[in-house]
Amino acid sequence: MRGQLQLSRVQAARTAAQFRPRQTFRLSQQVRHASTELKQEVARNEKVGDVRSGFTRIKNLLLGTSIVAVLGFGYLYVTDTRATFHQWLVPRVLRTLFADAEEAHKISNKTLKALYSVGLHPRERGNPDVNGDLKVDVFGHLLDNPIGTSAGLDKNADIPDVVLGFGAGIVEVGGITPHPQEGNPKPRVWRIPSQNALINRYGLNSEGADAVATRLRQRLREFAYALGLGLDPVAEKSVLDGHAGVPPGSQMPGRLLAVQIAKMKETPDNDIDAIAQDYVYCVNQLAKYADILVVNVSSPNTPGLRNLQQAAPLTKILTAVVDAANAADRKTKPAVMVKVSPDEDSEEQVSGICGAVWASGVDGIIVGNTTKKRPDALPTGYLLPQDEQSIMLETGGYSGPQLFERTVALVKKYRTALDKGPNETKPEPKKIESAPKQAEKSEFQLETEAMKEKIRSQLYAPSDKSQTAAPNSLDAETKSSIENSEKVIFATGGITNGKQALEVLNAGASVAMVYTAMVYGGAGTITRIKQEMRDEIRGVDVERLPATDARK
Template sequence: MGRLVQVLKTAAIAGTAAAIGGAAFYSTLDVQRRFELASATGPLVRLLDPETSHRVGILAARMGLFPKETRPDPPALRVNLWGRSFPNPIGLAAGFDKDAEAIEPLLNLGFGFVEVGSITPRPQPGNPKPRVFRISELKATVNRYGFNSEGADAAAERLERFWRRVAADPTRKKGLLAINLGKNKETEDAGDDYAVGVLKLSRYADFVVVNVSSPNTPGLRALQGRKQLQSLLTFVRDARDGLEWGPGGPPPLLVKIAPDLTESDKADIAAVVAATGVDGVVISNTTIARPESISKYPASREAGGLSGPPLLEPTTAVLADMYRLTRGAVPLVGCGGVASGEDAYRKIRAGASLVELYTAMAYEGPVIVPRIKQELAACLERDGFASVEDAVGADHPNIPRPGKKKGAGKR
């Protein structure tokens, strides 16, 4: 309670200062300073519990308190994938904007894409609170949200409003929009729930992600078994293809997998992806493993999925395995532990065409978005790659890479 009072008092002081002359002062700052100022409030917000901090972040975005990126991205960061052009490969992972409340402000931060969700067909509260725990020393988090969602209908209303604004002014959409679909906890036939998500939401998406990998919904990860996954993805793909689409066709369909997989699990998933014609794989969700490096922290004993820097090594290893198993034929999205441009570059060299982050922004604030892009561009230049596409899969010299220009880049 004492911390909350302190935060409220500080917020009141800040609000008064803004009313007196803060807006005028803010208008004098360059773009980078605006990002730094927005991120400087992070330690104050983190005086609150993690879930309240999360809600404060969403509200700040909705209220227009996030900075807007107006500087162009380096040309080397542009990625062409699925017939779509990404201004850069850095995306915001699902889990931050669960209900599509702040799409435009988040895209305005300079992300190449934003993934909203997971969105379930019907509203559900998720797991009991508390359900999010910080390991601040490692800038890591454990969560067991459990797909808390306002449901597909509420999300569809917000998505409809967003696209109406874009139709009126196309410049309002700075990047691409992905929609992550989940299932309701009590649903027995998962295919039905994912099909409902496709029917209600896919028309709003630049691409759709089927989440079968959250550790916080009972039985969900069992859907990654070969037979179950092939049946599910075939059913969802057919539901998508059964809708009417314009000349651009349906949105690409991706599946998001867990990092906690055996070698046979990974081989099965690669086989299913090839058999079903899925357009891509997101690698990966949070982990139920507890590395030795976090064992001394109380939050490590909480049930749920671990995210943040401890996830970088294991998820990048799974990413590399999936690139090898699919022979580079299926676009991969690298997610897990990304906190710098060097981290993103490692994912790209391991086989990722796109890279997502979330926990790092919760700790570092919006300033991480321009920083990570600048660092990634420097990594590409350092190693002689003309573009992100040239660097994808560079750590796999025995796998042909169509985007790789002859003689470009270092091994």
């Protein structure tokens, strides 16, 4: 029994020995098979990973490109004055957020200044003036267009380059007084939204001529440095003398910078010598940095200022200003204009102002300012809301679309009076002792006379084309007055669209200026008005467009 058991164990051991290599072989095969499958799985996963990685890269590329495109488009959009964002949204947001119109104005200017410092300010893109269809000759400068911005938008010359970037041919900063003054107590500006109008009694609040001159000088130095001329006085003088190839005020081709000056509120109204000294002080500080000096004798918010529009005191003041301007330390002297009130409009008053302009040697008149009167609402018969009726009772100057018809009538009246030439007997005003002697004819005038005559001969040469005046072209009477005139008129007051701009140009103005329209229409107002002008005159003979007149 025991022997059989041992035999069975031996046989079992032999059997196990026989099958062990086969089992090991099979296990090895299974391992190799599993390894192969693992490698294949890894390979498949790598391929899937590569595919997914490729898709991820493509997705990231598309996402990155989209972000860049959106940011790029967004940048171009928000910095383009043609954008609805500027012409519709921003003005309404400001009116909603800031009930005080002055505060809204201040915040707007600070924002624009900050945006300009990082290159994100709104500007006119696409160079719509490149075709030259709205060019106009003013004081020997060929401007890109006949649209200007009135003083008040940039009182202390904080953002002249920003406003120039809006596309206007002329930008006026100020008004600037000899020394700092606060102006009238706040609140001093009110909106009349239903009329797109304003009432203000700022009272010529200003940082003073010294502060503004410092700011404009720094701007000039930075411009000279950017041109590689350096920062020394020689570089400044080079730009001032026109060697940079651009007007020294605007520092841009086809544009001019006007600087408005005014007297101190505290200067006695009956001391004409002291008043003249106020203006001369401003000229001495600011003339170098201006292409045009504007003498404000028409603000309704400075007591006694409008009395200076009488012929005798006005002649004396303007003569002093012209003499001081001609003594400015630069090769080409700034032109001088006087800004008159829309309320002094009798024949005697207009004749007296024009006589003072001729007698003093002033180069032109800005016709219009805010009015003390309260025009009827538009449309005719419209009843103002109760809150706006209350605002209409506020003391101050009114501005808005309701002034337009009055502006056109005044432009025609001044154009006619100026075209009659100087009075037969010129008053001889007593010149203040500090004013330098007026030059008989400035070097600037001599240099530009030939060019003006050439432009006139080209613009008004006989044409084979029909001479029938189109609705928006210059009529024969206006064209004749332009040929014979020597004094320039800028029109301001109620101009809100391109058709109205053309109308004041046809009435005898060289430039149409806006202010309140920009408060309600935003940074895109200038671009819009110019496009509306083009739409109005489309198809009209280019030689007879209002924008191509050749006034001095």
